[in-house]
Amino acid sequence: MITDDTFLKIVRSAVKAPSSHNSQPWLFSREKDAICIVPDFSRTLTVADPQNRELFISLGCAAENTMIAARFYGYNSEMHIESVEESTKIRLRLRKEEDQVQPDLFSYINYRQTTRNMYDNFIIPQEYKMELKNTITLPNIDVIFYTGEDEIKKLYPYILESNNIQISDLSYIHELIQWMRFSQNEAVRKGDGLYVACFGFPLMGRTIGSFVVGKFMSAKREERRLLKQLSKTSTTALITSMQDDPTNWIHTGICFQRLALTATKLNLNHSYLNAPCQVPCVRLQMMSQMPFPGAFPQLLILLGHSEKMPFAFRRRINDVLI
Numbered sequence: 001m002i003t004d005d006t007f008l009k010i011v012r013s014a015v016k017a018p019s020s021h022n023s024q025p026w027l028f029s030r031e032k033d034a035i036c037i038v039p040d041f042s043r044t045l046t047v048a049d050p051q052n053r054e055l056f057i058s059l060g061c062a063a064e065n066t067m068i069a070a071r072f073y074g075y076n077s078e079m080h081i082e083s084v085e086e087s088t089k090i091r092l093r094l095r096k097e098e099d100q101v102q103p104d105l106f107s108y109i110n111y112r113q114t115t116r117n118m119y120d121n122f123i124i125p126q127e128y129k130m131e132l133k134n135t136i137t138l139p140n141i142d143v144i145f146y147t148g149e150d151e152i153k154k155l156y157p158y159i160l161e162s163n164n165i166q167i168s169d170l171s172y173i174h175e176l177i178q179w180m181r182f183s184q185n186e187a188v189r190k191g192d193g194l195y196v197a198c199f200g201f202p203l204m205g206r207t208i209g210s211f212v213v214g215k216f217m218s219a220k221r222e223e224r225r226l227l228k229q230l231s232k233t234s235t236t237a238l239i240t241s242m243q244d245d246p247t248n249w250i251h252t253g254i255c256f257q258r259l260a261l262t263a264t265k266l267n268l269n270h271s272y273l274n275a276p277c278q279v280p281c282v283r284l285q286m287m288s289q290m291p292f293p294g295a296f297p298q299l300l301i302l303l304g305h306s307e308k309m310p311f312a313f314r315r316r317i318n319d320v321l322i
């Protein structure tokens with residue numbers, strides 16, 4: 001039986017997980033000896049993520065944080081993913097363990113962040129890459145590292161084409177603006193969304209902010225920013241899965257969160273370049289060039305060194321409980 005106090009402590013760690021657009025599309029409930037996580041479809045990104053693929057990856061990240069925190073508080077977890085028709089539920093059955101080993105990733109849950117600064121071309125040592133690769137322990141999930149300018153350049157056509165398609169799509173920009181938080185007041189009040197300070201942008205308020213993004217965000221400008229960012233990054237990692245369904249998306253999130261926390265432990269920062277996995281026609285082109293035939297690209301991330309940025313906010317715990 002999990003006490004109220006332990007349940008709340010575990011959920012507080014769970015919601016520190018990353019989610020696309022910081023939409024936090026999760027709800028938590030407690031059963032006698034289990035914590036359940038279900039999607040909150042009212043937080044779906046209908047344009048950027050119409051299949052809810054990233055929604056389920058985000059749920060997987062939250063599930064991994066839940067299991068790490070549960071272990072910290074003395075519980076082993078056994079995960080079951082229950083899919084009945086349209087509904088998917090992650091049930092984590094917790095069992096008290098007397099002599100638990102303290103999980104070494106727990107302390108990095110609060111410290112991990114998406115760091116969108118420019119990186120410094122740091123070459124990631126081979127042993128770090130091995131440690132990151134060893135975090136991928138679920139069947140069907142894998143990670144491919146692209147290291148150095150020549151290898152990373154192979155990804156340029158996909159990154160640039162998908163960026164062009166997304167930024168030229170008014171409905172994508174409209175949805176993005178809805179999820180942007182242009183002032184600290186708005187970010188704290190809502191507790192979700194993309195706080196502009198996390199991108200290094202000035203605070204400006206919603207009216208001016210929406211106008212500026214709508215008027216000045218262009219595919220060309222974004223392409224220049226991406227090329228600059230890529231020229232300063234020596235390693236990218238592509239997480240793939242062999243199947244493309246809610247269970248595999250959740251598994252992707254679990255493995256990715258372990259990788260992101262391990263990167264944080266190794267003092268590496270990470271950020272996302274996910275457009276090629278989001279735009280269907282580009283994703284298909286990328287699939288045809290994958291080292292493992294048939295693997296689905298799920299997440300493309302940059303790894304390196306840079307200064308930390310302001311942290312993103314989270315909603316109040318009461319808002320994510322059912």
Ligand SMILES: Cc1cc2nc3c(=O)[nH]c(=O)nc-3n(C[C@H](O)[C@H](O)[C@H](O)COP(=O)(O)O)c2cc1C
Nearest residue numbers: 018019020021022054057058113114272274275312
């Ligand atoms: C599945 C998934 C996709 C994401 N895609 C992007 C992306 O394309 N670009 C980006 O800047 N951040 C992306 N993020 C990062 C989120 O925006 C970030 O997790 C959220 O704003 C909360 O910030 P934090 O990670 O620093 O806690 C993604 C996160 C997840 C889980």
